[in-house]
Amino acid sequence: GIIFTALLLLLLLFAPSSTTTAFLNPIDVISRDFQALTRKVTAHHILLPKSADVALKLKQTIRDKASPKSSDDPKYIVDVFASAAKKYSRDEETAVRGGLLGKLVPQGYCRAKELDAACFEVPLGEVAGPIESEYGYHLLLVTERTNCPKLDGRENRIECDVEDGFSTKFVPGDSSQEGSEQVKNVALQQVGFWMGVSLAGGVMAEVAAKAANVIDTLPWE
Numbered sequence: 001g002i003i004f005t006a007l008l009l010l011l012l013l014f015a016p017s018s019t020t021t022a023f024l025n026p027i028d029v030i031s032r033d034f035q036a037l038t039r040k041v042t043a044h045h046i047l048l049p050k051s052a053d054v055a056l057k058l059k060q061t062i063r064d065k066a067s068p069k070s071s072d073d074p075k076y077i078v079d080v081f082a083s084a085a086k087k088y089s090r091d092e093e094t095a096v097r098g099g100l101l102g103k104l105v106p107q108g109y110c111r112a113k114e115l116d117a118a119c120f121e122v123p124l125g126e127v128a129g130p131i132e133s134e135y136g137y138h139l140l141l142v143t144e145r146t147n148c149p150k151l152d153g154r155e156n157r158i159e160c161d162v163e164d165g166f167s168t169k170f171v172p173g174d175s176s177q178e179g180s181e182q183v184k185n186v187a188l189q190q191v192g193f194w195m196g197v198s199l200a201g202g203v204m205a206e207v208a209a210k211a212a213n214v215i216d217t218l219p220w221e
Helices: 002-013 026-037 053-068 077-088 115-116 176-211
Strands: 040-048 100-106 128-133 136-146 158-159 168-171
Touching: 026 077, 026 176, 040 053, 040 077, 053 136, 077 136, 077 158, 100 136, 115 128, 115 136
Parallel strands: none
Antiparallel strands: 040 100, 040 136, 128 136, 136 158, 158 168
């Protein structure tokens, strides 16, 4: 029992990614769960009254001011969005910060659950919305996000291209490598822990069996 359990755990641990989906690699499972619990985001929003026309018009205006196709003097998207937030957002607390909700804040940080969910669903660096909540309509701009590899890949942060002063560049965030290492460490710790628990459980079961005269000798005797 002990040896079989240990071999099974090791087989699952080092199984190739092509292994049948009936057996999930423990590292993948733990990594997925860890990422879901440790996602963080840097985002700006603009709170508007519940008028789709108003929200969509402002959204297009922001896009136009950041596009060289629509403006003779285009600006960096974050600067345009922040300026609009200061002028139009009904969220007084964040408006003074250019609509900044927070820097690398955890999932669940936003009071509006719809806005919070959108922070981890919308494309990076694009003006998204309108997103309806009980507070009104929101426009949203995500500038950095961690532990969403399927959505962002390795380039999980935007910054202004210094060459032209307005284009958006996608770059690896400062915390992306640290997050990957954390995932790996936690996964290995968890697998080691459960292997130890399984082995210890097997030993205790065999000791109990011997005490009850179910078996005559223990495997290490």
